[in-house]
Amino acid sequence: MKDSVVEEHLYLAFSRQYRDSIFPLHTSISLFLLSYCDCKLFKIFLVPTGEDVGDQCVTKNLLGDLEVHLISRCQLPVVVQSCSLPAVVVKDGKFCRAGLSVVLRHIIQKTYEADPSKKDVLELLGFKKTCLKACAEVSQWTRLCEISIPLAVERFLTASPEHCQAIPPDILQFERKLGEPVRVHNDDKIRRQKLQQQKASAKAAVPVLGKEEAEELKAGEVSEHQPPSLELSVAFSKLLVQEASDAVNREDPHIRRTKTSDLPLLDHIFAEGLYFTVADLVLLPCIHQFLVSSKKQGKNLVNLPLISTWYRRVQEVPGVKKAAGKCNMELLQLPELMSAPEEQPQDFSSIPDELEEESEDSHFIGGPRPTMTKLMENGIEAKFSPHPCPKWTLDWTSLPSAVSPGEGKMSRERALRKQQQLNNLVAAVTKLAKPGDVIVDFCSGGGHVGIVLAHMMPSCQVVLIENKEMSLIRAKDRSDELGLNNIWFIQANLDYFNGTFNIGVALHACGVATDMVIEHCIKARAAFVISPCCYGFIQNTVKFKYPRSHQFKEILSYKEHMILCRFADQTAVQLPPERRLIGKQCMGLVDLDRAWAAEEHNYSVQVISMEPESCSPKNNMFVGTP
Numbered sequence: 001m002k003d004s005v006v007e008e009h010l011y012l013a014f015s016r017q018y019r020d021s022i023f024p025l026h027t028s029i030s031l032f033l034l035s036y037c038d039c040k041l042f043k044i045f046l047v048p049t050g051e052d053v054g055d056q057c058v059t060k061n062l063l064g065d066l067e068v069h070l071i072s073r074c075q076l077p078v079v080v081q082s083c084s085l086p087a088v089v090v091k092d093g094k095f096c097r098a099g100l101s102v103v104l105r106h107i108i109q110k111t112y113e114a115d116p117s118k119k120d121v122l123e124l125l126g127f128k129k130t131c132l133k134a135c136a137e138v139s140q141w142t143r144l145c146e147i148s149i150p151l152a153v154e155r156f157l158t159a160s161p162e163h164c165q166a167i168p169p170d171i172l173q174f175e176r177k178l179g180e181p182v183r184v185h186n187d188d189k190i191r192r193q194k195l196q197q198q199k200a201s202a203k204a205a206v207p208v209l210g211k212e213e214a215e216e217l218k219a220g221e222v223s224e225h226q227p228p229s230l231e232l233s234v235a236f237s238k239l240l241v242q243e244a245s246d247a248v249n250r251e252d253p254h255i256r257r258t259k260t261s262d263l264p265l266l267d268h269i270f271a272e273g274l275y276f277t278v279a280d281l282v283l284l285p286c287i288h289q290f291l292v293s294s295k296k297q298g299k300n301l302v303n304l305p306l307i308s309t310w311y312r313r314v315q316e317v318p319g320v321k322k323a324a325g326k327c328n329m330e331l332l333q334l335p336e337l338m339s340a341p342e343e344q345p346q347d348f349s350s351i352p353d354e355l356e357e358e359s360e361d362s363h364f365i366g367g368p369r370p371t372m373t374k375l376m377e378n379g380i381e382a383k384f385s386p387h388p389c390p391k392w393t394l395d396w397t398s399l400p401s402a403v404s405p406g407e408g409k410m411s412r413e414r415a416l417r418k419q420q421q422l423n424n425l426v427a428a429v430t431k432l433a434k435p436g437d438v439i440v441d442f443c444s445g446g447g448h449v450g451i452v453l454a455h456m457m458p459s460c461q462v463v464l465i466e467n468k469e470m471s472l473i474r475a476k477d478r479s480d481e482l483g484l485n486n487i488w489f490i491q492a493n494l495d496y497f498n499g500t501f502n503i504g505v506a507l508h509a510c511g512v513a514t515d516m517v518i519e520h521c522i523k524a525r526a527a528f529v530i531s532p533c534c535y536g537f538i539q540n541t542v543k544f545k546y547p548r549s550h551q552f553k554e555i556l557s558y559k560e561h562m563i564l565c566r567f568a569d570q571t572a573v574q575l576p577p578e579r580r581l582i583g584k585q586c587m588g589l590v591d592l593d594r595a596w597a598a599e600e601h602n603y604s605v606q607v608i609s610m611e612p613e614s615c616s617p618k619n620n621m622f623v624g625t626p
């Protein structure tokens with residue numbers, strides 16, 4: 001165990017206690033993970049959502065062996081007050097991590113850093129440590145785990161009996177997910193091993209697990225009279241810190257020659273595939289509460305065979321039952337539930353899948369000219385407002401080195417272009433800002449925009465929001481070097497920031513992120529200065545549909561708009577000039593649609609080309625004022 005670990009404060013919302021769970025379920029999930037990791041590194045505060053802290057109480061046995069303090073919302077650190085809970089902040093610090101996935105991943109990382117022998121805890125982050133890393137707005141899987149299922153279960157538990165007859169669609173979505181073939185790193189090798197196992201099983205039942213693993217898993221009864229599946233062998237050999245490749249014999253030559261298309265598909269063992277991850281620990285408290293409630297209502301789970309199998313299997317994972325016991329979760333033995341009264345199987349085909357895009361729009365063929373012509377015939381062309389101060393520039397030579405983007409460890413040429421981009425954004429913000437304003441640098445990356453603004457405008461408060469931890473840590477280090485005291489850092493997805501502010505800024509917000517930033521600014525009635533990027537990544541999501549504006553919707557289909565987005569990305573300097581010109585026009589049209597959509601909310605928006613245009617292939621900039 002490492003010494004001198006800096007104490008961090010973990011803030012969890014508390015709305016009510018329901019049976020052996022704390023609402024919102026995000027809090028129960030966080031406490032369950034802390035118990036599973038046996039993590040005592042955080043000072044934990046429950047933040048009641050009601051007005052009076054004194055009237056709120058929570059049964060001690062739901063908190064396990066964790067010490068928890070009550071605190072009112074108004075007592076929270078300022079940076080935490082701007083975020084949705086759960087949130088973690090270093091004591092007396094200005095660096096906050098907010099949102100379920102970000103907080104859980106941080107708990108796992110800190111647990112491992114404090115005790116590197118806990119390799120099983122680090123494995124919860126999955127392959128390349130990416131489990132639940134993508135934000136919920138762009139990742140269907142993160143959204144299902146982090147938002148949809150916890151909310152669906154909360155609604156199911158609190159609904160009156162006549163309103164909770166059907167299984168929630170999000171639970172059925174998870175059931176369908178468990179039925180899909182598994183795609184994992186190196187799955188070709190594992191699928192060949194599965195083929196070999198199938199052929200061997202046809203001759204004779206050959207045990208696959210080693211003696212040690214079999215002893216460990218006997219209590220869970222993974223195998224009774226038949227050998228466990230290859231997937232089970234691989235999954236549990238990893239949990240038991242064995243090499244998965246030891247679980248099977250070497251391939252026969254005819255197995256190696258088998259085409260990939262002829263190999264058997266892999267079945268789900270855990271939520272994300274073969275391996276136990278933090279996604280399983282997020283879903284277990286939710287699915288458990290759903291199953292307990294279903295049992296009390298006498299529901300038959302015949303429609304959820306895969307979830308039932310998953311629920312039983314997760315209980316076999318070392319440490320899960322112990323953590324559940326600490327949190328007073330009485331895990332069910334599902335065979336008891338299967339004897340419930342008969343009910344009609346639910347028709348899965350009738351379940352809407354809003355997460356899937358329209359299949360007919362998944363491929364875009366053809367160039368942008370017909371779409372551009374169609375818009376032109378309706379009087380719509382890309383148009384750019386004149387730059388308000390094209391020659392304005394910061395005196396970079398007089399600024400401290402930590403202010404310069406070169407401090408972000410980039411090449412000299414790229415640093416010069418970044419300075420030119422910053423000249424444009426800082427000039428626009430300077431015209432809008434007044435003393436006391438709160439400026440939010442969305443998608444801040446290493447803090448190139450936010451740090452310049454905080455240094456140049458000491459009378460303003462600057463908040464940097466970024467999902468990537470290492471980028472934000474680099475920004476914090478640069479800020480500390482400068483001694484800035486008007487700057488805060490939030491590692492979170494945009495949806496978890498709910499603070500008030502006056503100006504929103506974003507340099508090269510990728511794809512849909514530009515529209516998310518505009519939406520945040522409109523909700524706060526804040527001005528915005530935004531440079532978009534990665535137009536080719538724009539697509540319909542749960543929250544955003546394209547085209548955005550009423551005028552464009554009347555003329556273009558989603559497919560036609562996506563053609564503009566794809567060609568808007570073709571502005572790289574190595575492309576022919578004519579191709580770049582078409583790309584710039586497509587950029588202008590996509591951003592015109594965004595500008596008009598904002599103007600429908602009583603904003604005045606200008607689309608400007610940054611100066612010099614060579615500062616970036618993505619050189620458009622919005623300036624919007626309410």
